[in-house]
Amino acid sequence: MDNGGKEREEEQDGMSVHSPCKAPPSSASSLPKEQSQVELELRLLEALEIYPPVKLQGIHRHFVLYGLMEFLRKSFDRHFSSDEVLQLLDRFYNLEMLKPDDEETEILNHEEDFCLPQSFFVKEES
């Protein structure tokens, strides 16, 4: 994992199919920028361990995205917008191709009546 930032960058460029316009705008300032990009991507991959991309499709999508935003915010101490995170993700995943996992479809698959927990009635007594 610790091959220099340079190498990684090239590899990345070679492989990325979509997002052609993601490359740093000018090659002059590239070194520090590259490094921060690598750092960013590494962090993102780290975050994806907690927040699997699969969950970005389906009902939990927004909360997972929120989790990612917060993760990056904490790591870099700056605000990340949801668009920014999604763009970052786009370097690695084609989110639209992901299918929501089965577990998730199960949750809201059987109809049940709403049932107010007993604790609510207890409180009301007073």
Added chain:
Amino acid sequence: MGNSSKDDSATDGDTSSGDTPPSNSGVYSEGEKVLAYHGPRIYEAKVQKAELRKKEWRYFVHYLGWNKNWDEWVGADRLMKNTEENVTKQQALDKKQGVDKNMKSGRSAQTKPKSSADTKVDKEDLKNNVSKGKKRKSESGVEKDNVSLEKLVKIQIPSTLRKQLVDDWEFVNQQDKLVKLPRSPTVDDILTKYLEYRSKKDGMMTDSIGEILKGVRCYFDKALPMMLLYKKERKQYHEVVIDNVSPSTIYGAEHLLRLFVKLPELLAYVNIEEETLTRMQQKLLDFLKYQLNPYKLYSTFREQFLQKNQSTFFLSAYDGPKVSEGKGKGKDD
């Protein structure tokens, strides 16, 4: 009267005289969410059936989130009301028991006895002893995929709103009333207004709250037909929500509030870091306090219900012909 803990022999006191109706029994009703002891731990469970057998109430419970194979008949001594106090107790037990991996694997490995409840109890005791014996088998951390109770987000619903939920329950279930739909403001309106308010107040940084609110809306749309309706509201739902309309553009604060009761269950499926979870809880709570607070919407709740009650339109819509707000053609005179 300590709860007699014997499972099936306690026919002593309340045999003949009806004056001591099995005091600690019959208290759980079908469909009620309860806390149930299973082995050394307490689980969230739902009473599926309640039966009076040999003067003693027996309850058929399903452990929420567990395979149906675990469903079983238990006595009242195994159950507790789902009160905050008891939930705390549950959590304390959980802590004491440490990692629940142990328990979990123990559970799923055990083959389900097909026999009667009573022998099951015995087996269970046995099992507990066993597991106590070799407790230290696995001390590793909590498993990731573990949708366990201790992980649940806790959203403390303010007391005024708790009361609203009780009223809501009463209106629908006791007084046979329904909320008039489409409701105004809708869930969408409420969420949008709140986002506007936050943007004015905190400037730029509303992206995260925006994401949370979107999440709430998404949950609402999916959860409404699946878990937010009382039985009596189903018919109305099918009349009003047609052609893929989002429920969040039809229903209002009453039902949104119910979502917050269910939110912990839903969020349990998302693995969120603790710190982030805490922040999120706070944001949700702010939303509840500010946007769903009684003085803004709540007072109109009552009006809504009252209107219903008074209008014959509502009554007829509830009982008979399929008419509902907005498309009741031919019925206005």
